[in-house]
Amino acid sequence: MQNFDFYSPTRVVFGRGTENQIGELLKPYAKKVLLHYGGGSVKKSGLYDRITASLQESGIAFVELSGVKPNPRLSLVYEGIALCRRENIDLILAVGGGSVIDSAKAIGVGVFYDGDVWELYGTAREIERMLPVATVLTIPAAGSESSNGSVITNEEKQLKLSYDNDKIRPLLSAVNPELFFTLPREQLAAGVADMMSHVFERYFTNTTHTDLTDGLCEVTLKTLMKNALLVSGDMQNYDAWADLGFAGTVAHNGLVGMGRAQDWACHRMEHELSAIYDVAHGAGLAVLTPAWMEYAYRDNVNMFVQFAVNVMGVEGSYRDPDALVLEGISRLREFFRKMGLPATLSELGIGEDRLEEMAKKATKAAFGAEQPIGGLKKLYWQDVLNIYETVK
Amino acid sequence: MQNFDFYSPTRVVFGRGTENQIGELLKPYAKKVLLHYGGGSVKKSGLYDRITASLQESGIAFVELSGVKPNPRLSLVYEGIALCRRENIDLILAVGGGSVIDSAKAIGVGVFYDGDVWELYGTAREIERMLPVATVLTIPAAGSESSNGSVITNEEKQLKLSYDNDKIRPLLSAVNPELFFTLPREQLAAGVADMMSHVFERYFTNTTHTDLTDGLCEVTLKTLMKNALLVSGDMQNYDAWADLGFAGTVAHNGLVGMGRAQDWACHRMEHELSAIYDVAHGAGLAVLTPAWMEYAYRDNVNMFVQFAVNVMGVEGSYRDPDALVLEGISRLREFFRKMGLPATLSELGIGEDRLEEMAKKATKAAFGAEQPIGGLKKLYWQDVLNIYETVK
Numbered sequence: 001m002q003n004f005d006f007y008s009p010t011r012v013v014f015g016r017g018t019e020n021q022i023g024e025l026l027k028p029y030a031k032k033v034l035l036h037y038g039g040g041s042v043k044k045s046g047l048y049d050r051i052t053a054s055l056q057e058s059g060i061a062f063v064e065l066s067g068v069k070p071n072p073r074l075s076l077v078y079e080g081i082a083l084c085r086r087e088n089i090d091l092i093l094a095v096g097g098g099s100v101i102d103s104a105k106a107i108g109v110g111v112f113y114d115g116d117v118w119e120l121y122g123t124a125r126e127i128e129r130m131l132p133v134a135t136v137l138t139i140p141a142a143g144s145e146s147s148n149g150s151v152i153t154n155e156e157k158q159l160k161l162s163y164d165n166d167k168i169r170p171l172l173s174a175v176n177p178e179l180f181f182t183l184p185r186e187q188l189a190a191g192v193a194d195m196m197s198h199v200f201e202r203y204f205t206n207t208t209h210t211d212l213t214d215g216l217c218e219v220t221l222k223t224l225m226k227n228a229l230l231v232s233g234d235m236q237n238y239d240a241w242a243d244l245g246f247a248g249t250v251a252h253n254g255l256v257g258m259g260r261a262q263d264w265a266c267h268r269m270e271h272e273l274s275a276i277y278d279v280a281h282g283a284g285l286a287v288l289t290p291a292w293m294e295y296a297y298r299d300n301v302n303m304f305v306q307f308a309v310n311v312m313g314v315e316g317s318y319r320d321p322d323a324l325v326l327e328g329i330s331r332l333r334e335f336f337r338k339m340g341l342p343a344t345l346s347e348l349g350i351g352e353d354r355l356e357e358m359a360k361k362a363t364k365a366a367f368g369a370e371q372p373i374g375g376l377k378k379l380y381w382q383d384v385l386n387i388y389e390t391v392k
Numbered sequence: 393m394q395n396f397d398f399y400s401p402t403r404v405v406f407g408r409g410t411e412n413q414i415g416e417l418l419k420p421y422a423k424k425v426l427l428h429y430g431g432g433s434v435k436k437s438g439l440y441d442r443i444t445a446s447l448q449e450s451g452i453a454f455v456e457l458s459g460v461k462p463n464p465r466l467s468l469v470y471e472g473i474a475l476c477r478r479e480n481i482d483l484i485l486a487v488g489g490g491s492v493i494d495s496a497k498a499i500g501v502g503v504f505y506d507g508d509v510w511e512l513y514g515t516a517r518e519i520e521r522m523l524p525v526a527t528v529l530t531i532p533a534a535g536s537e538s539s540n541g542s543v544i545t546n547e548e549k550q551l552k553l554s555y556d557n558d559k560i561r562p563l564l565s566a567v568n569p570e571l572f573f574t575l576p577r578e579q580l581a582a583g584v585a586d587m588m589s590h591v592f593e594r595y596f597t598n599t600t601h602t603d604l605t606d607g608l609c610e611v612t613l614k615t616l617m618k619n620a621l622l623v624s625g626d627m628q629n630y631d632a633w634a635d636l637g638f639a640g641t642v643a644h645n646g647l648v649g650m651g652r653a654q655d656w657a658c659h660r661m662e663h664e665l666s667a668i669y670d671v672a673h674g675a676g677l678a679v680l681t682p683a684w685m686e687y688a689y690r691d692n693v694n695m696f697v698q699f700a701v702n703v704m705g706v707e708g709s710y711r712d713p714d715a716l717v718l719e720g721i722s723r724l725r726e727f728f729r730k731m732g733l734p735a736t737l738s739e740l741g742i743g744e745d746r747l748e749e750m751a752k753k754a755t756k757a758a759f760g761a762e763q764p765i766g767g768l769k770k771l772y773w774q775d776v777l778n779i780y781e782t783v784k
Contacts, residue, residue: 001634003407008400014651015395209631212615212639219607226603239601242393246651247604255647259406259638 001209001259008253010146011172014246016238018174019136020050022093023058025172026134030090032061033134034083036104037095038068042138045182051095051136063087068096071153071160071274071281072103074118080107081117084131091171094135098142098151098194098281104133105150105168121152121161127168135173140180140245141191141282143198143252145173153275159361160275175249177241185232189339190282192228195248196221197285201264202257203307204376206300216256218310223247225335232339265374266292269384272358279348286341287348291391293329296377301325303376345392352392359384393601393651400645402538403564406638408630410566411528412442414485415450417564418526422482424453425526426475428496429487430460434530437574443487443528455479460488463545463552463666463673464495466510472499473509476523483563486527490534490543490586496525497542497560513544513553519560527565532572532637533583533674535590535644537565545667551753552667567641569633577624581731582674584620587640588613589677593656594649595699596768598692608648610702615639617727624731657766658684661776664750671740678733679740683783685721688769693717695768737784744784751776 013021026033033055042048055062065080084092084107094104108131110117120127137145144150148169151162183191203217224247230240250256269292270284297304305321308314308328316324333343342348345355360366363373365381372378379387405413418425425447434440447454457472476484476499486496500523502509512519529537536542540561543554575583595609616639622632642648661684662676689696697713700706700720708716725735734740737747752758755765757773764770771779 001407001631001638003410005403005405007403009403011397011399011401013397015393018395209635211618211635212612212642215611215615216608216642219611220604223604223607239393242651243601243603246393250604250608250647255642259634 002207002261004258006254006258007166008146008169008255010169010253012146012175012249013172014175015242016176016178018176019047019179020054022051022134022136022174023054023056023060025174026055026060026091026093027058029132029171030060032063032088032090034080034087034089034092034107035062035064035095036068036080036092036100036107037066038100039066042095045179047095047136047138047179051093062093063089068100068103070099071278072099072106074152074154077103077106077110077117077152080104081110084111089131092131092133094133095138097137097139098144101133101135101142101144101170102150102152104135105144106152106163107131108133109150109163109168118152118154121163123163127165130168132171133168135170137173137175137245138179139183139187139191140241140248141187141194143195143248145170145175146249146253148254151271158275160271175245177238177245180241180245181236183235185235185340186280186283188228188231188235189341190280190286191248192224192244192282192339193286193289193336193341194282195251196224197266197282197289198251199224199256200289201267202260202262204263204296204300204303205260206303206376207260210260213256213258213260214306220247220251220256221311224251228339261375263375265377265379268362268373269387272362273345273348273350276354276358277348277350279350283342283348286336287343287345287391288387290329290333290336291387293332294326295383295387295390296374297325299377304328343391345388355388355392356385359388394599394653396650398646398650399558400538400561400647402561402645404538404567404641405564406567407634408568408570410568411439411571412446414443414526414528414566415446415448415452417566418447418452418483418485419450421524421563422452424455424480424482426472426479426481426484426499427454427456427487428460428472428484428492428499429458430492431458434487437571439487439528439530439571443485454485455481460492460495462491463670464491464498466544466546469495469498469502469509469544472496473502476503481523484523484525486525487530489529489531490536493525493527493534493536493562494542494544496527497536498544498555499523500525501542501555501560510544510546513555515555519557522560524563525560526563529565529567529637530571531575531579531583532633532640533579533586535587535640537562537567538641538645540646543663550667552663567637569630569637572633572637573628575627577627577732578672580620580623580627581733582672582678583640584616584636584674584731585678585681585728585733586674587616587643589658589674589681590643591616591648592681593659594652594654596655596688596692596695597652598695598768599652602652605648605650605652606698612639612643612648613703616643620731653767655767657769657771660754660765661779664754665737665740665742668746668750669740669742671742675734675740678728679735679737679783680779682721682725682728683779685724686718687775687779687782688766689717691769696720735783737780747780747784748777751780
């Protein structure tokens with residue numbers, strides 16, 4: 001096990017009706033909040049009314065900034081920063097999924113950052129403070145409700161970069177699985193792939209003596225797969241949504257990756273897809289992850305045997321570890337297929353013409369100094385291109 | 393799954409050498425700390441010198457209060473409260489195991505409490521604020537390095553009571569598994585029983601649809617048992633101590649019990665033993681837990697079958713669930729025996745003369761209004777006495 005530093009202070013208020021407590025929960029921290037959300041669905045569902053009623057009951061004023069889109073845009077972040085400064089906002093309340101929350105985090109950081117907040121993305125630069133963010137989660141997927149990350153798309157530069165810092169974890173998140181009942185089926189599917197990937201990126205490691213976190217990863221993955229299929233069969237299954245949503249938070253609050261070298265190659269490869277083609281992050285991950293596994297597993301066969309056996313339930317002869325691994329990957333593909341997720345880039349509408357460009361951007365070869373990606377297996381741009389090619 | 397509220401903001405800085413960072417870690421929070429510890433072992437080991445050197449390097453002044461004993465005493469807490477007030481202390485640095493940390497928490501609460509801090513113990517009363525506590529952990533067992541609890545013994549009244557509140561979680565904890573190398577073997581054994589019990593108390597539940605936390609509990613228990621045996625065979629096995637210590641923190645930071653009705657009967661029954669006989673908490677738990685399982689399992693056989701199969705690795709016919717359960721309990725007893733833990737009260741030096749008194753104190757029958765204990769199975773004083781009797 002490696003040394004680690006775990007700090008995940010987000011308060012998670014979880015269960016039926018918790019969105020109605022938001023005013024009371026925020027009262028100690030804010031007199032005026034920025035209500036940040038996406039489009040009309042929060043209004044249609046009545047959620048907007050319940051949240052604004054809760055704020056008003058607690059005497060919390062609010063101004064609004066809506067219009068966050070999947071793969072949240074830097075231009076709206078700039079708008080939010082200006083608005084928070086102008087309106088003397090105390091806290092940003094993000095009502096939505098990962099895109100809204102990531103946008104809120106970027107705004108929160110930007111309000112107190114002396115410069116262009118985009119300068120921080122893709123770096124490990126420190127910040128002094130930020131405007132706190134709270135969330136009412138409407139889509140379990142990105143894990144941003146308690147994670148230390150924010151991913152923003154610079155639409156001008158066609159770049160999608162992240163900023164990670166324990167200081168940007170939300171102050172608190174209200175998570176009511178009932179809010180997930182009306183999600184479109186493809187968002188369920190993409191969300192599950194994203195949550196699983198958050199575990200995979202931490203699970204696949206060359207670090208040894210990691211019994212606890214191996215097990216935490218495996219349990220989280222099995223919970224996600226089992227309950228995704230249950231929800232898929234009944235979109236109003238509260239208990240299955242609750243386990244899925246809770247697992248999505250645990251998948252990305254940092255705990256299951258502590259003390260392990262992490263990978264993150266699949267996320268980096270996928271970010272190039274969605275930066276250019278604006279595809280659903282989880283759908284991109286579902287295409288790339290099994291392909292990455294096939295490409296990388298020979299570098300640490302035992303790790304992948306453990307995945308096949310402990311996560312995918314493969315049984316068989318340990319004298320043929322390749323067969324075990326390939327059966328595990330095949331079952332993962334089958335699971336993604338059952339969830340209705342794509343298996344190729346072409347199904348995502350991505351042609352072959354820009355694969356090399358994306359491979360070079362993922363590894364920074366496009367910007368002069370190539371930096372291989374991936375913790376378990378180092379991938380150079382040619383490797384990334386090879387992986388893209390296998391699933392074109 | 394039940395609604396829940398999870399808030400566990402303790403920063404855990406884990407790994408080799410982390411105790412030497414303590415001055416740097418505390419610098420943003422304190423100019424003057426109370427250094428709180430037990431006896432001479434921290435001086436003999438050189439830990440005291442390393443910690444005071446780290447504090448001095450960071451310009452942090454300190455005053456000392458040593459003398460914390462296992463089952464920490466209220467009288468020393470009073471002394472600490474007076475000292476902190478007199479010396480204008482900013483933060484209490486607990487160097488030790490659960491007893492030292494629990495004592496530090498009680499002092500921290502008491503400093504700002506307008507009244508006798510003992511009034512809070514055994515209640516759910518709210519507090520406004522406390523003096524923050526940081527820890528350098530020397531014994532993985534109590535989980536107090538990130539838990540929301542403090543257990544104090546009122547030596548005059550022979551009462552051992554706890555106070556639980558998310559506000560009393562430590563600010564940060566430095567955990568270096570190397571510090572555990574010199575622990576006496578019986579402290580390893582008692583510590584493991586305590587850590588396992590923190591999971592058992594959350595695991596055994598009548599709440600259904602708890603896939604994620606079922607799995608988290610099971611993984612934590614298996615990690616504890618496997619690595620306890622490894623350490624038992626080699627007290628300097630860093631990797632095994634690391635998994636054991638990390639699992640001990642996860643066992644008691646609250647996560648694995650979220651959304652579940654919890655039990656806590658074994659802890660309540662054990663507190664009566666150590667309040668009167670001053671036995672090691674973990675040793676008492678090792679005696680009582682299997683006896684409680686045998687007494688309680690018929691109230692929820694399926695829960696105990698899951699324990700037997702998923703935790704203890706029992707295989708067999710599911711058409712005879714009692715046999716599966718009893719085999720699981722038998723394997724747990726065998727594990728405790730291998731660790732050198734006692735199986736009877738008489739091995740702890742506890743006779744039969746005060747069993748009824750303890751049973752009546754545990755259930756408050758001794759104080760007029762009986763309150764049954766236990767979430768999975770309600771235990772009245774006669775039940776507690778029955779359990780004590782089976783292991784006398």
